[in-house]
Amino acid sequence: TASDSTNNSDVALVIPLFGVESKNKCLDGWFSSYNGGGMNGTSKMMDFLEEPLPGVGTYEDFNTIDWVREKSRDRDRHREITSRSKESTWALIHSVSDAFSGWLLMLLIGLLAGSLAGLIDISAHWMTDLKEGVCLAGFWFNHEHCCWKSNITFTDRDKCPEWKSWSQLMIGHGEGAFAYILNYFMYVIWALLFSLLAVLLVKGFAPYACGSGIPEIKTILSGFIIRGYLGKWTLIIKTITLVLAVSSGLSLGKEGPLVHVACCCGNILCHLFTKYRKNEAKRREVLSAAAAAGVSVAFGAPIGGVLFSLEEVSYYFPLKTLWRSFFAALVAAFTLRSINPFGNSRLVLFYVEFHMPWHLLELIPFILLGIFGGLWGAFFIRSNIAWCRRRKTTKLGKYPVLEVFVVTAITAILAFPNEYTRMSTSELISELFNDCGILDSSKLCEYVNDFNSTKGDDLPDRAAGQGVYTAMWQLALALIMKVFITIFTFGMKVPSGLFIPSMLAFYHHDWVIFSGWCSQGADCITPGLYAMVGAAACLGGVTRMTVSLVVIMFELTGGLEYIVPLMAAAMTSKWVADAIGREGIYDAHIRLNGYPFLEAKEEFSHKTLAMDVMRPRRNDPPLTVITQDSMTVEDVEAIINETTYSGYPVVVSRESQRLVGFVLRRDLIISIENARKKQDGIVSTSIIYFTDHSPPLPPSSPSMLKLRSILDLSPFTVTDQTPMEIVVDIFRKLGLRQCLVTHNGKLLGIITKKDVLKHIAQLANQDPDSILFN
């Protein structure tokens, strides 16, 4: 199935150069068991113990990684390669290639993500047009390409002979009520076909391919393990269904899913390099960079992509990753540009370049737009979360296919009559962002010309005529429809993004201001700028992005001129939305799904102590501990069977409660099992030693089991008086999984990441049991 594909090694075309670690360490185990057990075999046994057993140091699904341990392991590996590099030329080459493998990986991710984005753009464009008609010159041409072939002038391209609408194809003409109904019918049928295919593919092959993916990616980057979420099946199905979902006309964008697709690429390509395949922390660095590449291709904004990754999704983002992310984002952007899916040598469909200056007084409407954006964002998050919660808790969630069918049908039926909702979302934005010049031939401007009979061609001082009002009316309708449909769409079981729908939301508002202003004189205002600022405000309200949002919009427009309006709107929008509800849409979805995500942005502001959070609580039985040199295999196995904790502290003795180290349940089980199988003389009464040197045993007693190698000798400890704010800080910054609590040198309790999250949820008056995973 798809859910374990990340872990399968059939993707792993391991370059032999990097295969330094042999797969079967069990052989070494057998060798040492041959003369192990007695005191004379100690040195050999130590060697055996220093070799990791297979499985030791890996994680189970839906668990949190220990960043400190992963980073230590990578440093050990790096140290080994460096020290070996002095020995031979071959090892030196290995060392150099190891150092550059990160860059190679970034290059590959950039190329793959860029190509996939190009593919998605071209297919989605073609399939969107397929809903309206087909090209006679070749069915694989989309509307625009079809009409390019016919060699007629650009303004007439909508009426080119090769492009036939469905009514023209079936009944021979495109006029009249029947043709309209036929086109309408075909439009709805295609939309339903696409969306049903998408939902069935997702349901059948890759359940993780649904939704935007960004909440899950944030969680994964923070150290959680969801096997298969970034696997090859998810990648394939997500790519296909994304095209289908976008083409079906559902109110969703391709930006979030593109980030997911890029992260899948990153994860799969990680398998090529041992360095990244075997280390969860290193792999997450790559995923951060891949997320940047995803945003880079979605918006054609490499710098914005890096900042998005830094600000929104990443958890651990060292400077090295910053630089590599930038490289990956650039490669991806230029790959996409060389594929040139829009035929305009731009990275995105809606690249615009305004040159009109803006007035200082215009800051007032910009700030108003920001306030509206913030309100819309807060409203959207609330409604969407309420709807998703209903979907989770009621019977609705059991019929995802039906839900998609109904939503698609409603969307398509409502969308067709309105010209602005019928076209694809990115086309619409591209038209809205456009500034109508005299030579401009975009649809919106034409539209105005067609309908407005009172207006001449002297555009600079045109008044707002009938056409503008018609456009406004249609846009207002489109806005209202989009708002409601999007609430229901985001979170459905199809790939869905949020960026573009959000961007749309506030366009109609601009026209009101535009018409009011323009009547005062020739000093017209750029309506496209208002559309852009409105889009930024809405997006800011929904996602709470700040710098990255401004930079993305700035890269879209290609000029520093409008950075102040954008910033003013984004800032106001964030403030307003934050005043209503603290969380952005992604954080809200993370919380809805109960992922163990420790938010790095919000300050922990309560005055509780480590004491209040640690387990055992005041009236609980004491902490389950293992002693360093007095427990037998049987005792330890009993503890393992009786409890479900994922690790146990090791102490000097039960009386002193002085902490020695920490041992993980998984490692303990694997080691004991392995020793029972492979080591002679290990029976239930064998004593387990975690000490460095073990006392000589009487010859009659069963041989001992030395497990110091699996003991973490440097567990993190805090005192019981430590304020929780510092504990939360330590968990965040060091990426801990657990932390032991001491008082005057004695072990008192333990705090896990789950405890911290539960505590935070409790203080926020939420249900602490909503934190599902550890």
Next chain:
Amino acid sequence: TASDSTNNSDVALVIPLFGVESKNKCLDGWFSSYNGGGMNGTSKMMDFLEEPLPGVGTYEDFNTIDWVREKSRDRDRHREITSRSKESTWALIHSVSDAFSGWLLMLLIGLLAGSLAGLIDISAHWMTDLKEGVCLAGFWFNHEHCCWKSNITFTDRDKCPEWKSWSQLMIGHGEGAFAYILNYFMYVIWALLFSLLAVLLVKGFAPYACGSGIPEIKTILSGFIIRGYLGKWTLIIKTITLVLAVSSGLSLGKEGPLVHVACCCGNILCHLFTKYRKNEAKRREVLSAAAAAGVSVAFGAPIGGVLFSLEEVSYYFPLKTLWRSFFAALVAAFTLRSINPFGNSRLVLFYVEFHMPWHLLELIPFILLGIFGGLWGAFFIRSNIAWCRRRKTTKLGKYPVLEVFVVTAITAILAFPNEYTRMSTSELISELFNDCGILDSSKLCEYVNDFNSTKGDDLPDRAAGQGVYTAMWQLALALIMKVFITIFTFGMKVPSGLFIPSMLAFYHHDWVIFSGWCSQGADCITPGLYAMVGAAACLGGVTRMTVSLVVIMFELTGGLEYIVPLMAAAMTSKWVADAIGREGIYDAHIRLNGYPFLEAKEEFSHKTLAMDVMRPRRNDPPLTVITQDSMTVEDVEAIINETTYSGYPVVVSRESQRLVGFVLRRDLIISIENARKKQDGIVSTSIIYFTDHSPPLPPSSPSMLKLRSILDLSPFTVTDQTPMEIVVDIFRKLGLRQCLVTHNGKLLGIITKKDVLKHIAQLANQDPDSILFN
């Protein structure tokens, strides 16, 4: 004097609203001593102890702050304000204004930094021109403004009648050898005058105003305290001397000093808000943002400025700071733009916009430029550090004025004959970056036209003629001179920046390629692009900046087209330079000066344990500890006098060595002194209690001194087996000052930041005693 100006409160126009903490806590102390001492006064005494004594929690000069403590204190303050805000409207307003004070501060910093940058630009421009002549229409006009007044065409502006060179003014004409010598003489005299004035001002009023300031700012941001380094005297003197130093024609730029100036603004403006004045950690957040504003005005690159602050100077950079930095950078950039110092409504003098595409094959010369840039960077750092070390160790350092005199004299004498070194550095760059079009009238293009008689006006397919070779020859000379002079200049006792000189270095190289390529046909290459890429490569080699460098250059050119060449060059340059020497110029200077800076970028890769680093070492006397309930005032005072440690661990008893907490020397001294003065019955035999509850004492014994309030109950501990790489990580990420080492629950030793730095220096085969401060 200037050195304690940051601490003086005469700058502090404290807004009454924020003055919640009264200045004289001693009064409370007096009150409680009135009935303190006996058991009946305990509750009062507890109150007294909970009030911080003045001085407790502050730091001495040249010490490192404890980030964890500072952040805790800020959270406490925030919590208090939030809880109070529910009580009254006034407190609510206070709470809101407190939340917005950060933004207000950013606005003020942006305005001040932008204004100062504008002032510096205008003054430096005027004074640079003063070296060559004076304007008759008004001596306060610079050459360009003077000739604007005269209303003649732009191409003739060099010969406008109002502008008189010194020879024209003195002997009435500008032709002939005598006039040349006179001009030469005046040029050198002015240069010497400016530079001597600068060095004397620095020496007399603000010794901290010298140099670029970036190494010190990096150190301060990492948590070190250098009082007065960012004070008002430093600001005033640095602003004045920066203008003088740039005008004198020394080979230095104004960019680094502008960052220093902006940070001074930030620090001084912090005094307006209690929140920032009283908290060293919060203040450093502001300084990070101020550094971004400084780069923003230096290059007209707000996004680049933020990334520079993030990548190069900042240590603790939460996302909140990212957003605020961006705001401050934008405000600063737009303030500068409205001042418009260059009269072209651009932010920088050398704003350029190319439109020529580049060819993929050109990546080869770009990468070559990168290699040269890297080599130059490594060479520059080595030579400069060697020269600075010589200055520090030999007698040379004792005569800074003489040194400046000699270097200025040599610079001025060598600079005047060569047209490219005579003009100011930014003017030169502006000309070099310019693309010569047909209508272009920049000097370099004119120059070509003047000297090259074989060439017509049909520029697109002009061959490289005599003029180009002359220009190349002059530029090569300029390059060589600049290279050598800069090595000696950077680090002198005048404000000096490095950016611009570095940018210059590789220009001449481009012309060789340019001429070779152009002869093949009309498909000419943009020489300005090569200049830019070369500049980026050199700057990258010297400073090892990466993303921020590319973004700054991209913002300078205003187009995404050239981001790939820039990136290729910057990346190659960094790799090449890193292969030769690991450190950038700023880090090298930090090490040269022995500042306690814990580099966050470099991985600690040695396999040592906490045991190997902690004090006491194996054969040392045991760790000095204080027991929690058995030592008298006398005993503690003896320990304080005998040792110089800045803090002592408190243990349960000497026998058990179980850790209770950590107490700072400074706090201990202040508290004991205060208690002896203000509290009745405290004598040398009084027992100091660090426990929560103290046993009832016999009435005859002297009253006890309770000091639990100054005890840090949550000291950071690690086990002796913790790898140093993890310890280094903890120090970096949490900003610790010290960390205690335990073994099986018993206190074993202590590791301070200085120990860590010494250990790193030792492992890098450096002199561990070069770390001067703690």
